Structures are given as C-alpha cells and as structure tokens.
Amino acid sequence: MSQATLMDGTGLARRIVEETAQQAADLTARTGVTPCLATVLVGEDPASVTYVRMKQNRSRKAGIVSRHVSLPAATTTAELIGTLTELSADPTVHGILLQHPMGHHIDERAAFEAIAPEKDVDGVTLASFSAMSFGLPGFSSCTPGGIMRLLDAYDVDPAGKRAVVVGRSAILGRPVGMLLLGRDATVTYCHSRTPAADLSSAVREADIVVAAVGRPRLVRGEDIKPGAVVVDAGYNAGNVGDVDFDGARERASLITPVPGGVGPMTIATLLSQTVEAAVRQTGA
Known part of the structure; x- marks a missing residue:
C-alpha cells in the first residue's frame, strides 16, 4: 500500500476564512453590522496569551471585530460570571470565547454556562453540547x-x-x-x-x-x-x-x-461560527 494522503488542514482553513470574510463583508453591506468576537482571558498564561493574540489576528483577517477582555489572575468565579453575563447582554457582541484552562480557583463549568447559547461560538456550554448531540441548531x-x-x-x-x-x-x-x-x-x-x-x-x-x-x-x-x-x-x-x-x-x-x-481548522471553525452567530442575531 502506498503512503496515506495528507489531509491539509492549513489549506482548507485558509479557504474557510476567505469564505467567512466574504460572508462578514456581505452582512456589513446589508445591515451595517460588523461581526464581533469577544475574547476573555483570566491571568497571563504565556501559551493562552499567544493563542488569544493569534485568534485576534485571524479575526481581523476574516473581517471580524475582536474585543479582548483581560482579567487578573485573582478574578473570582462570580466576577468572571459577571463579565460574561455583560458580554452576553451586549447586542454589539455576537460571539464569546472564554480562553481555558483557567485558574484552579475558578468554577470553569459555571463560567461557561454564563455564556448565552446564541453567542457560544466555541461550543462549550451544556446547551451547545445538547443541541449538537440531538442534531438541533447550535454551535459545535x-x-x-x-x-x-x-x-x-x-x-x-x-x-x-x-x-x-x-x-x-x-x-x-x-x-x-x-x-x-x-x-x-x-x-x-x-x-x-x-x-x-x-x-x-x-x-x-x-x-x-x-x-x-x-x-x-x-x-x-x-x-x-x-x-x-x-x-x-x-x-x-x-x-x-x-x-x-x-x-x-x-x-x-x-x-x-x-x-x-x-x-488550523479549529480557529477557522470559530471564525465561521462567529459570523454565523452574527447573521442569526441580526436576522439577516
């Protein structure tokens, strides 16, 4: 048997991001709304900081506004939930990404559940998992x-x-x-x-x-x-x-x-789902 064909995630992700950028531009042209992804980071873990920065750069390339919220490492679960609840209620924010892992003192599941399902473009809430499992509308x-x-x-x-x-x-x-x-x-x-x-x-x-x-x-x-x-x-x-x-x-x-x-497919999917969320929320 010959060697397996490599599945090129980098090339496919590039095409998805290009399509996503066109969808974002179309939405802005129709409604004046630019898709917005809010990223939330607790603490300053170097790997997480780098990863969030990469997501912000990719967002810009896809025509998505990136709003970053940086919280101190000592942030409590209640404080984090408050931030996520505010972002969930903000009509100018269409997707929310809570970078993990977080500090051991934070109830990660409680924090995830503070994200509104319609803005859970990272697919981390129980509502998203349920929808995905039953083939219902939601984000994977x-x-x-x-x-x-x-x-x-x-x-x-x-x-x-x-x-x-x-x-x-x-x-x-x-x-x-x-x-x-x-x-x-x-x-x-x-x-x-x-x-x-x-x-x-x-x-x-x-x-x-x-x-x-x-x-x-x-x-x-x-x-x-x-x-x-x-x-x-x-x-x-x-x-x-x-x-x-x-x-x-x-x-x-x-x-x-x-x-x-x-x-590369992970980030491309995040961006695609953010634009999809914006389209759903604007009813466009």
Whole structure:
C-alpha cells in the first residue's frame, strides 16, 4: 500500500476564512453590522496569551471585530460570571470565547454556562453540547466541528463506518464522537484508562480513528487498519501527535499531519461560527 494522503488542514482553513470574510463583508453591506468576537482571558498564561493574540489576528483577517477582555489572575468565579453575563447582554457582541484552562480557583463549568447559547461560538456550554448531540441548531465545539469539515472536504462519509475516538474531554473527545454518531457512524470511545490491549483491538477494527487524548504516539501505527482514515487531534512537545505518524501513514488512506492538520481548522471553525452567530442575531 502506498503512503496515506495528507489531509491539509492549513489549506482548507485558509479557504474557510476567505469564505467567512466574504460572508462578514456581505452582512456589513446589508445591515451595517460588523461581526464581533469577544475574547476573555483570566491571568497571563504565556501559551493562552499567544493563542488569544493569534485568534485576534485571524479575526481581523476574516473581517471580524475582536474585543479582548483581560482579567487578573485573582478574578473570582462570580466576577468572571459577571463579565460574561455583560458580554452576553451586549447586542454589539455576537460571539464569546472564554480562553481555558483557567485558574484552579475558578468554577470553569459555571463560567461557561454564563455564556448565552446564541453567542457560544466555541461550543462549550451544556446547551451547545445538547443541541449538537440531538442534531438541533447550535454551535459545535470548534475542534470537533473542524474535524467534521475536514472529513467532508476529503469525501469521507462516516455513515456505516466504525469510528474509534481516543479521548473523552468535554470539548473534543465526547463531542466529536456525538458528531460522528449523528452522521451514522458506529462509535467506540477509548481513553486514558482503556487497557492497552483493548485500545489496540478497537483501533484495528476502526475505519476512522480520531486521537485526542494528549499522550504522544499512544495510537500505534501497526494497529491502524489498512485504508483507515486517521485524524490526530493531539499536540505534544516536539510537534508530536497522539498517533505514531510514520507507522500509521504506511497503513492509512488519509491522515492529518501534526501540525497543519486539525489545529488550523479549529480557529477557522470559530471564525465561521462567529459570523454565523452574527447573521442569526441580526436576522439577516
């Protein structure tokens, strides 16, 4: 078997952002409203600061106004909820992104739930997860949503396929499994507590593998079913994903690189959903 084709998330994300910029321009021309994404950051974690700055820069390229709220590390849960409630009530703000992780003293779930569902463009609220799980209007978590767009771009139809999701986080593993289930895949979840032999057994049967557990090269290349589609959403030190890339590429039909696969799709999906939120809220 020849080496797997790389799924180019960078190129697809660029096209999505270009389309999003055109949609934003069209909305402004029709209504005078410019889509606005508010980012909220608690503390000054260097990685989070860099990530938020990157999102702000990408927002501008997509014709989206970026409003940043920086809060001190000592901010309480109640204070953070107050800020998010104000942004939710502000008609000039169409999407809200609360950067995480936050300090251990903050009730993260309570903070997320302060975001109005119609402005939850990062797909982190219980309302968004429920809507996504039942196929109702709402916003998907951005990385899972980006993964589904990537699969669609490469004509991967999950219907009738066996999909294995390695990971169960609230913003990645669990929601991507629900999205695949909604597209008629048969979904198996594995995670950090799954015995190695059981993980290998599940992966060997999978037509689609989504790795999102945060452990470098946990998914062995030799376990990949010949012709399977491999989506590596992990990112570890040294630009290493959760899949043994070299081994998996010898067996898979399609595989995402790390970096350049899933990562760019996450931000592109965030921007696309922000403009979609603005369109819904203006009724345009």
